[in-house]
Amino acid sequence: MQTQKGKTWEVLDIELAKQGELNVKLAEKCMRSLMILRERFTKEKPFEGLRIAMCLHVTKETAVLVETLVAGGATVGITSCNPLSTQDDVAAYLALRPGINCWAYKGETIEDYYRYIGYVIGIRPHITIDDGCDLVTEIHLKHKELIEDIIGGCEETTAGINRLKNMVKDGALNYPVIAVNDNKTKHLVDNYYGTGQSTIDGIIRATNTLIAGKTFVVGGYGSCGKGVALRAKGMGANVIVTEVDPFRALQAKYDGFLVMPMKKAAPLGDIFLSVTGNRDIVTLEHAKLMKSGAMLANSGHFDCEVDVSGIREFATKVVRVRPWMEECYLPSGRSVYILGEGRLINLAAGEGHPSEIMSTSFCGQALACEYLVKNKGQLKNEMITLPEELDIQIAKIQLKSMGVEIDELSEKQIQYMSKWKEGTKLEDEEEN
Incomplete structure (x- = not known):
């Protein structure tokens, strides 16, 4: 260039x-x-x-x-x-x-x-x-x-x-x-709220797809994955979470999401979003199992979370249908879409966090x-x-900067939080 x-x-x-x-x-x-x-x-x-x-x-x-x-x-x-x-x-x-x-x-x-x-x-x-x-x-x-x-x-x-x-x-x-x-x-603000909103924004800008009614698979349930799952759910998607961490998987389950391995999620998903900081979250083997028209995106920092090169090489034909959307035709006759070249979708197709x-x-x-x-x-x-x-x-x-005021602990509260002898009181010991 x-x-x-x-x-x-x-x-x-x-x-x-x-x-x-x-x-x-x-x-x-x-x-x-x-x-x-x-x-x-x-x-x-x-x-x-x-x-x-x-x-x-x-x-x-x-x-x-x-x-x-x-x-x-x-x-x-x-x-x-x-x-x-x-x-x-x-x-x-x-x-x-x-x-x-x-x-x-x-x-x-x-x-x-x-x-x-x-x-x-x-x-x-x-x-x-x-x-x-x-x-x-x-x-x-x-x-x-x-x-x-x-x-x-x-x-x-x-x-x-x-x-x-x-x-x-x-x-x-x-x-x-x-x-x-x-x-x-x-991680409570940027990762959760920022990644949640900007990732969905990037996917929509790349594809102009409807989120409502889609099965949205989120790979990873750290603070970024939680934010994405919440926003996808809020826009009407059916969300599946994949995880390797049992604590995060448990939280995802109690948050109301389906939790399963990526191999089981692969045939079910319409949109796949990896956000783990690790590699090989969505692989060629997963892509072979997906329905035609499945979309693959990444919000992790590096472009190794989705096996873009493996899918491209396996495809019989690759067509760029939109600036940040490639259709990869597979030998099975199905095709999958790679969004943002497998790089950060919120910055490749969008403008990043607000x-x-x-x-x-x-x-x-x-x-x-x-x-x-x-x-x-x-x-x-x-x-x-x-x-x-x-x-x-x-x-x-x-x-x-937002014009928000909050309470402050009183001296009595500060003292109470520093003691260990005070516990359950008898009735005649209760303070008036």
């Missing part, structure tokens, strides 16, 4: 910058909690003189985070964490903004994808912000000489957390990384970066959790 280049950027079309600005300004109006942090960062400059490398989905919401960090004094280099998730107008807008280097376009080749990560690493970062761990992995495998200057990093998603855990287990992680995905505000949702998540990223700076040299080279008081702060900022 023909791109346009500058000294510190490469995007599809720099003329899209004006439209990108309009979209970013729209997002700012919806991301009030992050804008509250921006006001403080503008005054305090916690990132003065620091360089931050980012490998995130290049969306209008991410742009608000980028400019919040720049307002705090940082220089930022950003590229996409997924070849199909970039919003080209936003990339063009970021490319022309002061203090920002941007290399990204929607539909990147794998070669360009890793070349751009290399460019971002080339700013010699002090902090990394990653979604999927490709940035951290590239630094550790190919640019170890930069690690001594890196204060720490942040990881946004489950798939990246899994990779980081394996790095820690192998003794390969050489700087501290905050697991932002483990924030309560992240701005309000990402405001909460990106407050976590921003505060995690600040925490790394304040604790420079004091953290171990391992995956760490953002302190609970900062997670609580995020929730409070988000509530404040």
Whole structure:
């Protein structure tokens, strides 16, 4: 694909910058909690003189985070964490903004994808912000000489957390990384409500299909899978959940969903959505069992959850019937549809999570970066959790931005919760 280049950027079309600005300004109006942090960062400059490398989905919401960090004094280099998730107008807008280097376009080749990560690493970062761990992995495998200057990093998603855990287990992680995905505000809000809504939105945009009356198979019942199952049910689908975790399977059953192995669900489903962070959830063998017209989609970070290449190779013919919908004709005479090329359907065919949702998540990223700076040299080279008081702060900022007030514990309640001798009272001991 023909791109346009500058000294510190490469995007599809720099003329899209004006439209990108309009979209970013729209997002700012919806991301009030992050804008509250921006006001403080503008005054305090916690990132003065620091360089931050980012490998995130290049969306209008991410742009608000980028400019919040720049307002705090940082220089930022950003590229996409997924070849199909970039919003080209936003990339063009970021490319022309002061203090920002941007290399990204929607539909990147794998070669360009890793070349751009290399460019971002080339700013010699002090902090990394990653979604999927490709940035951290590239630094550790190919640019170890930069690690001594890196204060720490942040990881946004489950798939990246899994990779980081394996790095820690192998003794390969050489700087501290905050697991932002483990924030309560992240998995209770972003994963549950964000993934739930944006996944359904992406499937509908890709296909224009009706959800009501369909049998909707959700592979995985973590916080993301729960959100998708709830939204599909709310739109009238009959939901089947597949799981390997007995606790999650039990919860899915008690939540009112059918639970069974994918092999048994395969002949029943109309729409299949995998969201596990693992590979081979929907395989060629499953596809062979499916009814004609079944749709296969993914909301996990990497494109290995649905065996796209195996199904394509087995098919006698593959036809792109819509921009994000391929029909694969099988030797049996049936056909199945692959949506979004097996990549994140909510970002390939849609625009990702709503701005309000990402405001909460990106407050976590921003505060995690600040925490790394304040604790420079004091953290171990391992995956760490953002302190609970900062997670609580995020929730409070988000509530404040929504005009919501909540109760506070009284001194008497606080004292009661700290005691252990008080229990069931006799009648004459009851307080008046």
